[in-house]
Amino acid sequence: MDPTLPPFQAFIEDHLDQVRAFLRGMVGPTDADDCLQETFIAALRAYPRAHAGNLRAWVFTIARRKAIDHQRARSRRPQPVADVEPLVDRANSAPPADAAGVGMSPKHSEIWAAVAELPPGQRAAVVLRFAVDLRYREVGEALGTSEEGARRNVHEGLKKLRRSAAELKEMTA
Amino acid sequence: MSDFVEQLASRAAEEGLLDVAYATLDSPVGELVVAATDRGLVRIGLPGQPLDGVLEQLAEGVSPRVMSYPRRLDEARRELDQYFAGKREHFDLAVDWRLSHPGFYRRVLRATAKVPFGEVITYGQAAQRAGSPRAFRAAGTALGSNPVPIVVPCHRVVRSGGELGNYGGGPEMKRFLLDLERAL
Numbered sequence: 001m002d003p004t005l006p007p008f009q010a011f012i013e014d015h016l017d018q019v020r021a022f023l024r025g026m027v028g029p030t031d032a033d034d035c036l037q038e039t040f041i042a043a044l045r046a047y048p049r050a051h052a053g054n055l056r057a058w059v060f061t062i063a064r065r066k067a068i069d070h071q072r073a074r075s076r077r078p079q080p081v082a083d084v085e086p087l088v089d090r091a092n093s094a095p096p097a098d099a100a101g102v103g104m105s106p107k108h109s110e111i112w113a114a115v116a117e118l119p120p121g122q123r124a125a126v127v128l129r130f131a132v133d134l135r136y137r138e139v140g141e142a143l144g145t146s147e148e149g150a151r152r153n154v155h156e157g158l159k160k161l162r163r164s165a166a167e168l169k170e171m172t173a
Numbered sequence: 174m175s176d177f178v179e180q181l182a183s184r185a186a187e188e189g190l191l192d193v194a195y196a197t198l199d200s201p202v203g204e205l206v207v208a209a210t211d212r213g214l215v216r217i218g219l220p221g222q223p224l225d226g227v228l229e230q231l232a233e234g235v236s237p238r239v240m241s242y243p244r245r246l247d248e249a250r251r252e253l254d255q256y257f258a259g260k261r262e263h264f265d266l267a268v269d270w271r272l273s274h275p276g277f278y279r280r281v282l283r284a285t286a287k288v289p290f291g292e293v294i295t296y297g298q299a300a301q302r303a304g305s306p307r308a309f310r311a312a313g314t315a316l317g318s319n320p321v322p323i324v325v326p327c328h329r330v331v332r333s334g335g336e337l338g339n340y341g342g343g344p345e346m347k348r349f350l351l352d353l354e355r356a357l
């Protein structure tokens with residue numbers, strides 16, 4: 001039998017920081033807080049039916065869905081200029097104000113801009129592995145893949161990131 | 174973190190998702206935890222009962238949708254403050270009895286809720302008022318399981334020999350409350 005569900009307040013305290021880090025990596029620091037509230041409201045709504053066994057994987061599943069919904073909604077809206085700035089321009093200019101606001105260095109904001117270009121599955125895996133600091137097994141649980149699948153997604157994602165880093169270096173040299 | 178959680182709780186309350194709201198309250202006897210559902214006050218945790226344990230009991234006995242949301246406890250906190258300041262003798266708060274065992278236990282607690290400020294009864298009298306005159310020991314157990322002490326004044330039930338008897342917050346707290354009410 002599943003262990004008893006903890007009080008929702010304790011659930012928030014256990015997972016808030018990690019889910020926030022995940023959403024910042026997925027949708028960027030400006031929109032992360034909106035997605036964070038949507039995630040925890042959806043979690044609260046479904047909470048009495050949740051399985052206490054693996055609440056972290058459960059809440060990341062919800063967060064990922066909210067991040068994808070958010071990106072779809074954003075892609076239907078006219079895009080603010082900052083969102084379509086090519087990577088290379090951003091590298092040459094000051095970091096966007098929102099990135100500075102959460103204490104990201106210019107270098108960090110470049111990295112996350114490149115992460116944002118990754119396909120969603122790879123992006124989620126890379127963010128969970130490096131921004132949330134989960135193990136591959138945990139990344140797999142959170143994304144509904146095997147540990148091996150998680151490893152592959154992270155590997156592919158990193159390969160693309162290395163390529164963008166190399167391009168970046170060439171273009172700014 | 175607290176700003177985010179406050180906003181979340183407030184939206185959860187608006188959307189009807191907050192089944193149990195709680196707050197803490199400083200009192201002369203120490204920190205109390207007060208919790209309410211949409212039906213009324215459901216739990217008061219006395220000093221010495223750790224917050225985590227009280228919240229777990231609420232999650233298991235009422236609903237796991239438990240969040241800190243002091244606004245829903247404003248009236249309860251106001252009345253408790255007044256009581257401890259000696260400015261209130263009767264609580265006008267609805268009680269949600271869900272955490273008390275239905276049957277004899279709940280009858281003992283309901284009978285005890287009617288004992289006025291400044292008066293005491295014995296365990297035997299509590300048992301009698303609940304319909305089982307000889308069950309004074311069980312009445313003691315029922316009072317020991319009181320989910321909303323102070324507001325359901327189990328401290329007003331004492332031993333027939335003049336001793337105060339047990340109390341969830343410890344015997345000193347029972348004496349403090351009875352002194353506050355000048356009941357002895």
